[in-house]
Amino acid sequence: MLISWFTPSHFVILGLQIAFAIAHSGGAALRPWAEKQIGPRLYRIFFALVSLPLAVILIIYFFNHRYDGLQLWQVQGVPGVQIIVWVLSAISFLFLYPATFNLLEIAAIQKPQVYLFETGIIRISRHPQMVGQIIWCIAHTLWIGTTFTLITSIGLVLHHLFGVWHGDHRLSNRYGEAFELVKQRTSIIPFQAIIDGRQSLKWEEFLRPAYLGVAIFVGLLWWSHPLLLVATSKISW
Template sequence: MSNSHLIILGLLLLFAIAHSGLAALRPKGEKILGPRLYRIGFALVSLPLAVILIIYFFNHRYDGVQLWQLQGVPAVQPIVWILSAISFFFLYPATFNLLEIAAVAKPEVHLYETGIVRICRHPQMVGQVIWCIAHTLWIGSSFTLVTSLGLVLHHLFGVWHGDRRLGARYGEAFEAVKARTSIVPFLAIAQGRQTLEWKEFIRPAYLGVTGFIALLWWAHPLLLRATASVPW
């Protein structure tokens, strides 16, 4: 493995420690700083690390060994775009309260059992796995494979960590939600433990994600050129 492989793993580990660590410290931190100030501190730590990760990934995505090359296969590009679009529908509607994210409204911990959570209790993990499959398929380098494995491992840890924090906060109420939902997409529905309510998907958050996907598709070349100008 080249140095870039080790660097991206180090950056992923740093982000995971910061992100999951601050999430674990949230109850104590909010008592000391208050929910809004703690949310701002969380963002000031997490967002710069995420930006660094994105830039470094874009600039080194073809490093290492080219494991496969499918970019010339006609069907691959639309498959990659479709999978990427689906991944964002799992990644971002998991958090609907944008005002809380920005600390405009008081940040709260919510116990959801609606919308995308009926399909999967941890949609961000599923979205990240789909995104990693799509981009690893398209790029085919050992660097992208290593990055994807690191991201997936972090989100699998997040599944355990998230369930643990919700269980500690909500107790039996969370156990009841856990019994009616599944980590594997659609499993609880197939087993009859959950039902889909399609009207729950008619909300501004999903329209916003659709617009974001369209914007990202248009701006993707610009984003690649912008990150290429950073000498990392």
Template structure:
């Protein structure tokens, strides 16, 4: 029988609203980028964008940690043999897609001038939108582990935003790069490995092993170690002023 915990309707609704705010900031900022960079410069816009998107992401993460088991417990597979390594393997793979080595890390804090580029190598050969793939894998692994209705609502919001970003990203790239993007689109796929399987793309394994991937691997290890502090982090958020306001 399903176990009812917390306030299903309130926490799920709040999470939907938080994800909506994050999506508006993130995708809206991406839509405004071209015009904003002309007016105030690429570095200034990146700093403004980061100042808005990072705090909104932190709030979403904090609220998720505090309420991840809210609602109806639809399943509990945590005692199933092999579930722990399966979840961690899926999560590690999801991070390789979520944070691909195509990123220039120094452009994120605007140390180097942020630029928009067309990438056709590395993980892009597997999927043109690796972040969407990574988010779906992350949601699948964590939904299997947590099994709450709140988790499913969160996953629906995250995946929905990333599917919108697939369409929105292609639209922006088409507007910026024109025929060059159409060529890229014809040679790649959104669905992982689809372009490889139908012969439009060929994997070059050397492109997938870059120094940035080592950083991602280290990050996975750090997150694994930090999971022991999730209950404390969730409680800290619940008792913060923001947590009390949202509750």
């Protein structure tokens, strides 16, 4: 017999995450072969057509079921917690969008390419999206405090930890010794390479329009967050 608070939505969110992980990581693994068959632009379009709808479905389902399950803690009324959650969320987006992407390539307007970056936020962590996802999960799990959100966060973190290995493996296959040298000068754990003296921060590398874009996005998200919750609640998933 299912425990009353252990709702089916716990399994659904895990299923959606597994489907997204297979599509996203599987699509990334197929990139070298697919680009040879259909070209980088068409590959990017197909990759987006598969990944983005799954991501949107996952986000909407999370919004609508975030309070499902057992309430493990409740700190929303504690002074200072809300600002901590927003600050952590803002920081998470700086890592989730590491400002090394060319938006024209993402949209396949320019020919998408694979780069071997070692500047900007990559100096802090070689896998900034993993760091950003962990920070986001900590912030939102702290704020919501339900088993559903905890399970969602665990699934997201596990996917991004797999992405660390998978991303390094793909770059190693593509760049060989050049990537091994980058690995020696960077770290997965934030700031570890800087503390070890293998890397140094260059703040001028962060003075890029992309980071201004992230700041504007966080501001818009702050303003539109209640509207997003209302909009998604009208979808009966």
